[in-house]
Amino acid sequence: MLTLCRLLVACMVLSLYAFLATAQTADAPIQTLLQTHGDILKKSSRKTIGPAIDALAQSGMDEALTVLERWQNKDLWVAKDSGLFVFATKKDSKTLTIFDVAGGGEIGDASKKAFKQLKPNSGIRSMIGAALVQFQLNSPDADTRATALTAIERDPQPSHLTALRASLTQETDVALLARKSRLERLLTIRFSEDDAERITAIEGFAGDLGVDVRAALNPLVQTELGAGDTLPENAIAVDVAEMPDNTAYDLLISKELAPPHVSTDMMRDALIANIDNGQVAGVQVASLDTAAARLAAYTTLADQGAAAPAVTDADIAAALDSFQFYRTYTNAPIAVALAAQDALDAIETSVAVNQAADLALDAISLASIYFLAAIGLAITFGVMGVINMAHGEFIMMGAYTGYVVQLVVPDYTLSIIIAIPAAFAVTFAAGVAMERLVIRWLYHRPLETLLATFGVSIALQQLAKNIFGTQARPLTAPAWLDGSWIINDVVAISYIRIAIFVLALLFLGLFLFVMNRTRLGLEVRAVTQNPRMASSMGINPDRINMLTFGFGSGIAGIAGVAIGLYAKVTSEMGTDYIVQSFMTVVVGGVGNIWGTLLGAAMVGSLQKGIEWFNPSNTLAAQTYMILFIIFFIQFRPRGIIALKGRAAEA
Structure with missing residues (x-):
């Protein structure tokens, strides 16, 4: 029975070989191509397989694409007896299902032992992948x-x-x-x-x-420095004076065109080797206790031929004058290399221009943030003369308001739309409460106002910690604000900063409208310029102060929502902007919106400029900026645009 089974298997194999011989004749172009490179295909060596892969890729046959893909997937096999190539998949541990490489038709099942699998390693698979790209x-x-x-x-x-x-x-x-x-x-x-x-x-x-x-x-x-008697063809001459110290002579030494320097060890060994009766070149050994004495003794030995001559400055100068120094391009002909250098020079110029543009965009972006943070302070400080150290905490309250709104409204776009007026309302109410409870009793007493608002600042920070904890809370921007506007490989700006810039422009327009086109703005300007005359005209300065302080605080809350979109929302976030806000207001001119805008532009540009020179130390950049502003206000103590009226008199 066993013998019969073996006979059947043998017959099946023989019939399969016969079928292979007829189905895959030499007339099949793809089989012919594989047979042509059969030896290197069977060897599967990365060093020799290249011609076979190139032949398949450049054959133009549709079957070549299939062969490459299935070879890469380890589905290409070769019959041990006939040498014909086939596709095969494992049916079980001992049997393969065979497919024709020309057309992919199924041939039948065969014993696995009768075929050898071509197993390309990672290097060959990479080469096959490169060839497949040409079809793709x-x-x-x-x-x-x-x-x-x-x-x-x-x-x-x-x-x-x-x-x-x-x-x-x-x-x-x-x-x-x-x-x-x-x-x-x-x-x-x-x-x-x-x-x-x-x-x-x-x-x-x-x-x-x-x-x-x-x-x-x-x-x-890429170049290589060389030296010789003459200047080679396709080399560029190099002036020795332009080379770093000792580089030229060291090059001559490396090419054995000049004698080496006498090292300290060489000098010591030569002196020791020539000691005779306690003397070296007629000098007592005990006298060789200085470098000059040892050099003199060594020079005497060199003159006597007992040591290698020391290289003097005159020898070095003579050697340098005797040879040509040049640079040769190592990776390209000189014409190609010079064209590449010209292109790189043009690219470097373009990069420098675009880096300046990118720096300007960063400065504008930072200025818009400072303007948003400072505009409310400009109102309260300019109109009322109040040094509000809790201004940063109103920014913090606005950011936390946005966070709370997002907890209730999960749609980020809608939540931001709701958060902006909500933050204004919350911080407006807080500002009014603070003015009624604290500020109104301290007008014209700046030191007491500073201390009182500083205390309020600490209290608000602690209250935020008690409510929200000490960990940063997320204020997530809508998906359409993700990413950056990439102008080129150098210039880019995030969409969030663009949105903050647009928001700053909107609030500049809103402020100008309120101050110039509304009754509240008219009354605020009247109180700012002459409070006594405004009072005699029926305007209540106390009410105007309350609304003005609330309005400034409300704008700070909106700034908090904008800043919270890209900065961490914590109880201390306001302290990151209070100093810059005061600097912006003071530099621009107290109480003047255009001065605040110019001050923000100046402070933002100055900070970015200093950070560009010292990018690894932002604290140093802020320190230099503060020193510059202190120097600036010595010459313009009232800022870029000085305010006339009550604030100026204060």
Whole structure:
């Protein structure tokens, strides 16, 4: 019975081989191609497999794509007896299901022992993946083509250049065509053998800010310092005076073109070797206790031929005059390298301009934050002359109001829309309460006002800690404020900061409208300019002070919502802005909205400028900024725009 089973298996194998021989004849182009490279395919060595992969990729056969994909997935097998290549999947531990490489049709089942599996290692799979990209570049699916471009960008190969160029004429998607064209120029710079093509591609990137461009150009300008009797062809002469100290002579030593310096150890060994009756070159050993004495003795030995001559300054100068020093480009012909250097110089200029623009955007963004934080203080301090040290806590109250609203309204966009008027209402009420209970009794007493509001500040911080705890609370921005507006690889600004800038402009407009177009604004201006005359005209200064203080506090609450969108919301967050708010108001001019705007711009620009020079130490930047402002107010004690009226008299 066992013998019969073996005979059946043998017959099945023989019939399978016969079927393979007929179904996969030499006439099948893909099988012929595989047989041509059969030896290196079976060996599967990363060092030798390249020609086989290239032949499949460049064959133009539809079956080649399938072969590469299934080979990468370890589905490619070869029959041990016939040497024919097949696709196979494991049916069980001993049996394979065989498929034809030409068309993929199922052939049948066979013993696993009759076939050898081709198992590409990670290096070969990477090479296969690079070859597959060439097929994907011309795929009818745009996403597949985009994926192929991403793969090339991550691991470019010389073979990709030809495939990219061939796919350009067939690309119909405008965005993908732009990506392909850019990538084709980058690969031309790296892999093209035509210097004219490389130079043309390089010149096309002049001023381009892409990091990928700099990554492609930087290797081309790598140089190596050399020296010789004559200046080699394609080398650039270097002036010795422009080289760092000792670099030129050390180069001559390394190339054995000049004698080395005599080291201290060499000098000591030579002196010891030439001791005779307690003397060296006629000098008592006991007298060689200084460097000058040892050098003199060594020089005598050198003159006598008993030691290597010491290299003098005159020898060094003569050696430097005897040779040509030059730089050679190590990774590119000189014409290509010079074109790359010119392009990099243009890029550096463009980077510098864009860095200045990015710094200006950061300064404007920071200025808008300071303006929002200071506008309420400008109202209370300018109109009422009250030094409100609790102003930062009103900012904190506004941020916590936004947090509470988001707990109730989970929609972030709607919650922010609700939080802005809610924060104004809460902090307006708190400001009115503070004015009625504390401030009204301390008018014209600035020191007492400062101390009282400082105490209120501490009390409000502790109250916030008792209610919300000491951990930072999230105030989440809507999804449409996520991310940044990326202008190029250098200039970018977050959407939250853009929103804060727009909010600052809106409140500037609101303030101007209230002050210039409403009865409240008219009465506030009257009280600011001449409180006695305003009182005689029927205006209640006490009521105006209360509303003004509440209005300023309400604006601080709105500023808290805006600031809380990107800063941590804690009980101490107000202290981060109180100093900058006072500096903004004082520099701009107390009580003047345009002065506050200019002050915010000046403080924000100054801080960003100092941080640019010293980016690792923001505390130092704030210190320098405070010192500058102290120096500034020595010359303009009333700020950029001085206020006339009660505040000026105070």
